[in-house]
Amino acid sequence: MSHTCDAFVVTCIDFRFQKYIKRFTNTTLKGKLYDMVGFAGVTKDLPTIMNQLGISVRLHHTKKAIFIHHEDCGAYGKESTYKRHVTDLHQAKKAVRAKYPTLKVDLYYLHLDGKFEKVS
């Protein structure tokens, strides 16, 4: 068995969303292999995320990064607006592309009701 994986997934630690994230990985990532980490605010602390992604790429030759921000994120507090999350997601994608030009990046905004919205 090769020691490589398809994706590096970053979610928030927030327990309210774990069942939706599980459903997402069981459907969208069905049959895929992925590294997964939880950080409060997801890409809010971008240097930390880039470091973790670097390890995933180096060890597992990961092909894709998936960042899942969510509504009402405590790590953002009052700044947890849709606009701010989209801005930070785009910034994260830009940083990943600059460092790993061939890596695919999928961005999502997860609503409180469990709806995954793809951010382009």
Ligand SMILES: [Zn+2]
């Ligand atoms: Zn959160």
